Amino acid sequence: MSRTKSAPTIPDPVFGEVVPLLLAWFVAHARNLPWRRTRDPYAIWISEIMLQQTQVKTVIPYWERWLRALPDVRSLAEAPEDRVLKLWEGLGYYTRARNLQRAARVVLAEHGGTFPDDHPALLALPGIGRYTAGAIASIAFNQPAPILDGNVIRVLTRVFALPGDPKEKQLNARLWQLAEELVAAAAATKLVNRKSQIVNYSGPCSMLNQSLMELGATVCTPRAPTCLVCPLTVHCVACRTGRAEEFPQLAARAAATERRFVVAVLERGGKVLVRQRPAKVVNAGLWEFPNEELTDLEADAAVSAAKWLGLSAATLKPLKPVKHTITRYRITLDIFRIGAGKKSLPVESGAIWSDLANLEHLAFTSAHRRIVRQLA
Numbered sequence: 001m002s003r004t005k006s007a008p009t010i011p012d013p014v015f016g017e018v019v020p021l022l023l024a025w026f027v028a029h030a031r032n033l034p035w036r037r038t039r040d041p042y043a044i045w046i047s048e049i050m051l052q053q054t055q056v057k058t059v060i061p062y063w064e065r066w067l068r069a070l071p072d073v074r075s076l077a078e079a080p081e082d083r084v085l086k087l088w089e090g091l092g093y094y095t096r097a098r099n100l101q102r103a104a105r106v107v108l109a110e111h112g113g114t115f116p117d118d119h120p121a122l123l124a125l126p127g128i129g130r131y132t133a134g135a136i137a138s139i140a141f142n143q144p145a146p147i148l149d150g151n152v153i154r155v156l157t158r159v160f161a162l163p164g165d166p167k168e169k170q171l172n173a174r175l176w177q178l179a180e181e182l183v184a185a186a187a188a189t190k191l192v193n194r195k196s197q198i199v200n201y202s203g204p205c206s207m208l209n210q211s212l213m214e215l216g217a218t219v220c221t222p223r224a225p226t227c228l229v230c231p232l233t234v235h236c237v238a239c240r241t242g243r244a245e246e247f248p249q250l251a252a253r254a255a256a257t258e259r260r261f262v263v264a265v266l267e268r269g270g271k272v273l274v275r276q277r278p279a280k281v282v283n284a285g286l287w288e289f290p291n292e293e294l295t296d297l298e299a300d301a302a303v304s305a306a307k308w309l310g311l312s313a314a315t316l317k318p319l320k321p322v323k324h325t326i327t328r329y330r331i332t333l334d335i336f337r338i339g340a341g342k343k344s345l346p347v348e349s350g351a352i353w354s355d356l357a358n359l360e361h362l363a364f365t366s367a368h369r370r371i372v373r374q375l376a
């Protein structure tokens, strides 16, 4: 394999040596995560989608609850969308949940409910990209399909001391190629010791891919990687040259954009007004309190809310503002509790008056769920 000019003195790691080290390390050190105790491609798929953008410790209870409620492809395909969104509530990026259901319906209609085991058929399913297809194919079916996520990118750019932005086309292609060569080498490896707390390995391809992800998550961390306990210390070019934290060389993120909303918690007869977001918008199908975005970030929130609702600012009772960040947006919600009385209000279609107990059964965005908690 060719080397970069920036690290001329240390030879590239040899796959024949790296792969057995990774497999042995994974057997000894892999975390005993619930989705590692199954080879069910449906369960593995759900875990992989949940783990995108979300930490393991957050995902575990969600995954367990989901598998109890919707244990197979058919139950997901046939579930009401409200139920699917409710099970996903709090995980964010709700397109993932909708795509899970769309894909389950395709598996039911086109594959008789049996999860496809080949990479192209997996890639054809809604919401399944190259990474997820590779993860399901390798973890559930032990196929030599590569995976490349943030953890794998970190390990590979360090082990091979690869400069440049991993999102840039040429380096990204190189990383996929390395991931492919590593899992192909694993496929040719005979496992000699499979004793582990984890009993359901489908084979060396599954273990190799998971070992790269696990190493990135637990040892080769973004800051202060623990090279001393890493199985690849001897082979890792970045570690041997004292440059581990120089990789990956990610491009700087764009600065976050501030957004402000005023939110109305309208109350009447012990009920509050909530509305369901329409189809084909962000967070479609989720519930929220009526709200309006402020175009002037410096505007007085109470005055703006009063003007929007056609009420006097003196009738608005402020609640604690909610701040949250989604992708590149830093959002502030200024919330006002309002006794609606008999006055006519700008109540749109799709809105309902709900008692507080019923709000627990509706799927809210995380920010609006925090408003519900303030009402309890």
Ligand code: SF4
Pocket (backbone or CB within 6 Å): 155, 158, 159, 219, 220, 221, 225, 226, 227, 228, 230, 231, 232, 233, 236, 237, 238, 239, 244
């Ligand atoms: S030796 Fe250090 S930098 Fe290299 S892969 Fe291991 S933890 Fe990461």
